[in-house]
Amino acid sequence: MMIMRRYLPTFTALQCFEASARHLNFTHAAKELNLTQSAVSHQVRNLEKFLGVDMFKRVGKKLVLTPDGERYAKDVAQNMDVLEACTLSVMTQSKPGNVLNLGTFPTFGSIWLIPKLADFSKKHPNIQLNLETRTDTFDLHNSHLDMAILFGNGTWPETVSHKIAEESTIAVCTPKLIEDKTDLTPEDVQNYPLLRLKSRATAWLEWMQAKNITSKNFVSGPCFEQFNMLIRAAHAGLGVAVLPTFFVQDELDNGELIAPFGKAIxxxxxxxxxxxxxxxxxxxxxxxTNWITQLD
Structure with a gap:
């Protein structure tokens, strides 16, 4: 079977073009790449010849990108970022020592996990722990991740799971939102905007069921992508949010947020x-695993 060669310009030409597109100056690009100005401009001309279109044009004394150049520069930069990340990942993992790649949710990682990691580093100084965050599902079977922190019932196909933290949730808001009202009941929450999290679509319904509330209306209100955005929205007085207690314990302790609609569930x-x-x-x-399962 014939193996077709990839139809690509040289990497040196791409490097010279990408640097020139950022600086809009061949001299500055040459300095960054430790090449001569003539070498950079020569590589760009070779790239334009290969592509059959101009990447740059002169407007007075200024170097500007053509429309084709703008589109190509964006694509080249994005793909070079990916190549650089892959390269650094291989270089890091090939060095002496040990590396663990852990996936976690952004807010859980920043509020719950990271403050505890100094202890792990102290106990295991030869293990480098890399964190990757996202709000969607982690693929532990076809990715570079070694482990992930997931929220659920502990059952995922072909995996081993260890419970590390239970969760309680509480309805919170800023004191200004309720305007000094006292003796509020759980039912009163329906008189305020209900802030929602995209990945926890049933959070309010579960909270209301736990409080034995029959909702007057379909639960609706501003929706946010991440918990940290939901927390900031509650701070800003946009409404009431159902949040994991340990995400907002400090704010509850100092009075920045309050829980006037009942205890956590x-x-x-x-x-x-x-x-x-x-x-x-x-x-x-x-x-x-031994370290994280022994945390409080």
Whole structure:
């Protein structure tokens, strides 16, 4: 079978073009790449010849991108970022020592996990822990991640899971929102905007069921992508938010947020450290698992 060669310009030409597109100046691009100005402009001309279109044009003394140049510069920069990230990842993991890649939710990682990590680093100084955050699902079978922190019932296909934190949720708002009203009941929450989280579509319904409330209307209100945005929205007085208690404990303690609609309720789900069954024998994963499952 004939193997077709990729139809690509040289990487040197792409580097010279990408740097020139950022600086809009061949001399500055040359300085960044440790080349001569003539070498950079020569590489750009070769690229234009390869592509069959002009990437730059002169407007007076200024160098500007053509429309084709603007589109190509954006695509080249994005793909070079990906290549650089892949390269650094391989370089990091090939160095002496040990690396663990952990996926976690943004707010859980910043509020619950990161403040505790100094202890892990102290106990295991030879293990480098890299964190990756996202709000959607982590693929532990076909990715570079070794482990992930997931929220659920502890059951995911072909994985090993360890419960690390239970969750309770509480309805909170800023004191200004309720305007000094006292003796509010859980039912009164329906008189205020209900702030929602995209990934927890049923949070308010579960809270109301736990409080034995029959909702007057379909639960609606401003929706946010991440917990930290939801917390900031509650701070800003946009409405009432149902949040994990440990995300807002400091604000509740100092009075920035209040919980006038009743005590916290225990969530049915919890946070788990999860990894593929194929990695159950990994020594570093065992060390991290032992550490994180012993936290309060």
């Amino acid at each position: 225990k969530s049915e789900n919890a946070y788990y450290l999860v990894y593929s069954q194929r990695k159950s024998g990994d020594t570093n994963i065992k060390k991290f």
